[in-house]
Amino acid sequence: MPKEYRRKTSKDSGLPGTGVNEGLRSERRTVVKSSQICDELRQKAAQVSPSSATAAPTVMDARRPVPQVTITPEGGGCSREMQQEDWDDAVDGTLRRKLSNSSISSTGSSVVESEDDLLSDNESKSKGIVTLEHLVDTGESKPWWKLKTIVHWPFSATPRRKVNWVQLAGHKGNFKAADEGTILKKFSENEVQCFEKLRDDALLPFVPGYHGVVEKDGECFLHMTDLLANFDSPNVMDCKMGVRTYLEEELVRARERPKPREDLYNKMVEVDHEGPTPQEHSQRGVTKPRYMQWRETMSSSNTLGFRIEGTKKWDGTCRTDFKKTRSKQDVVHVFQDFVGENVSIIKSYLSRLSEIQQALKTSEFFKRHEVIGSSLLFIHDHTGSAQVWIIDFGKTTALPEGQVLNHDIPWQEGNREDGYLWGLENLMHTLESVGDNATGQQTCCLDTKENSQTINAGGQ
Numbered sequence: 001m002p003k004e005y006r007r008k009t010s011k012d013s014g015l016p017g018t019g020v021n022e023g024l025r026s027e028r029r030t031v032v033k034s035s036q037i038c039d040e041l042r043q044k045a046a047q048v049s050p051s052s053a054t055a056a057p058t059v060m061d062a063r064r065p066v067p068q069v070t071i072t073p074e075g076g077g078c079s080r081e082m083q084q085e086d087w088d089d090a091v092d093g094t095l096r097r098k099l100s101n102s103s104i105s106s107t108g109s110s111v112v113e114s115e116d117d118l119l120s121d122n123e124s125k126s127k128g129i130v131t132l133e134h135l136v137d138t139g140e141s142k143p144w145w146k147l148k149t150i151v152h153w154p155f156s157a158t159p160r161r162k163v164n165w166v167q168l169a170g171h172k173g174n175f176k177a178a179d180e181g182t183i184l185k186k187f188s189e190n191e192v193q194c195f196e197k198l199r200d201d202a203l204l205p206f207v208p209g210y211h212g213v214v215e216k217d218g219e220c221f222l223h224m225t226d227l228l229a230n231f232d233s234p235n236v237m238d239c240k241m242g243v244r245t246y247l248e249e250e251l252v253r254a255r256e257r258p259k260p261r262e263d264l265y266n267k268m269v270e271v272d273h274e275g276p277t278p279q280e281h282s283q284r285g286v287t288k289p290r291y292m293q294w295r296e297t298m299s300s301s302n303t304l305g306f307r308i309e310g311t312k313k314w315d316g317t318c319r320t321d322f323k324k325t326r327s328k329q330d331v332v333h334v335f336q337d338f339v340g341e342n343v344s345i346i347k348s349y350l351s352r353l354s355e356i357q358q359a360l361k362t363s364e365f366f367k368r369h370e371v372i373g374s375s376l377l378f379i380h381d382h383t384g385s386a387q388v389w390i391i392d393f394g395k396t397t398a399l400p401e402g403q404v405l406n407h408d409i410p411w412q413e414g415n416r417e418d419g420y421l422w423g424l425e426n427l428m429h430t431l432e433s434v435g436d437n438a439t440g441q442q443t444c445c446l447d448t449k450e451n452s453q454t455i456n457a458g459g460q
């Protein structure tokens with residue numbers, strides 16, 4: 001699915017007067033009333049799920065305190081601090097260019113240009129500790145959706161409650177603070193539709209709570225539960241699931257209209273100078289699917305059906321340097337470091353993964369969707385609490401009517417298989433190995449059958 005569709009926002013949503021046919025570039029300059037657009041987007045997305053019309057909560061709640069976000073330079077310097085000038089920029093609408101060059105620039109791309117996405121710089125990832133600051137209600141709370149009108153709020157004089165938060169993967173600037181226990185993720189029509197469909201699905205207990213579409217600073221966001229909220233100094237790990245991390249459509253488009261990207265070339269040579277072909281070296285560019293395939297081959301996506309994207313430990317240590325973490329042994333080591341050989345945590349994780357596995361096998365949603373780029377988010381803390389959640393449905397795509405997937409057979413172009421279940425099984429085996437190493441025996445964990453299946457990644 002083209003990114004300009006997946007990440008449609010209020011400003012390129014195909015709403016009356018903002019249709020893609022009119023050209024998104026010129027449309028982006030159109031001044032639109034965003035709260036009205038969010039309402040329309042919410043209603044439009046809600047149409048996919050009959051039950052959601054009543055289930056959608058009121059999103060414009062005047063009692064909410066004004067949220068803001070500060071990104072602090074913690075965790076090995078893999079984050080940045082949001083400055084006052086960032087907020088000033090919001091007044092003239094350039095904030096999102098400075099803070100979120102990735103999803104937003106793709107959102108703003110025109111249909112004609114976006115053969116394989118237009119994210120053409122290498123700052124597209126935000127990886128690090130983010131301190132979300134929820135302003136304390138001083139008794140004169142203002143409707144938070146009006147933040148754009150009070151962007152010069154005297155930040156230093158306002159009482160705040162800091163909430164440590166981490167964004168381990170994904171696009172820079174995609175998240176903002178909301179009221180306590182919740183966060184905002186940049187709107188994607190595709191993701192909203194998935195959440196709407198998931199309201200009635202067996203997977204519901206394993207996805208973040210979804211509270212509708214809201215507007216802030218003139219943009220629309222998904223309002224969802226902050227999965228870290230109930231943990232005390234959590235340890236967090238993001239594992240991207242599947243053997244394939246790009247959509248078949250992206251492959252087709254790149255073939256029809258190849259668009260080498262310099263930012264992806266730079267990311268590739270940074271990890272492996274021998275990665276690009278001589279032609280790619282000479283043009284200093286690689287196409288998106290080519291980069292994604294290379295990422296899958298360098299990491300464990302192809303060999304295990306999942307890969308580690310990032311980890312953050314309770315002490316603030318943050319790691320995202322896993323692009324070459326490929327062998328099962330290497331993956332086991334990362335998990336060992338993450339759980340500290342705590343067998344009880346490992347057992348909790350395995351038990352939760354087993355529940356997820358069962359739910360996936362009965363889920364109508366899962367059966368009828370190609371699940372690409374989705375992650376399992378592992379979270380545990382010193383109290384012994386350990387959970388796993390399914391996150392990121394930005395590239396999860398409905399199959400044509402009547403078509404279903406197995407999720408554990410080899411991908412060949414056209415069959416749209418993603419290898420999700422195969423990856424999950426390997427992930428469980430990996431955790432079992434970690435448990436076995438911790439106990440020094442073979443009895444740690446679940447009695448899962450040996451996984452002998454291989455996914456044919458050669459077709460990529």
Ligand SMILES: Nc1ncnc2c1ncn2[C@@H]1O[C@H](COP(=O)(O)OP(=O)(O)OP(=O)(O)O)[C@@H](O)[C@H]1O
Binds near residue numbers: 167169183392
């Ligand atoms: N509901 C949530 N609660 C807590 N943390 C979350 C939640 N959703 C996402 N995160 C954090 O944000 C990171 C990125 O999330 P996500 O994958 O949804 O973003 P994205 O920008 O869509 O990613 P991608 O670029 O891979 O599509 C995760 O690795 C996790 O650290």
Ligand SMILES: O=P(O)(O)O[C@@H]1[C@H](O)[C@H](O)[C@@H](OP(=O)(O)O)[C@H](OP(=O)(O)O)[C@H]1O
Binds near residue numbers: 119245267292373
């Ligand atoms: O992890 P890396 O090496 O930084 O690579 C990025 C990662 O694969 C993201 O999942 C992808 O976004 P999507 O999943 O949304 O396609 C992004 O594409 P992009 O640069 O086009 O945003 C890649 O650059």
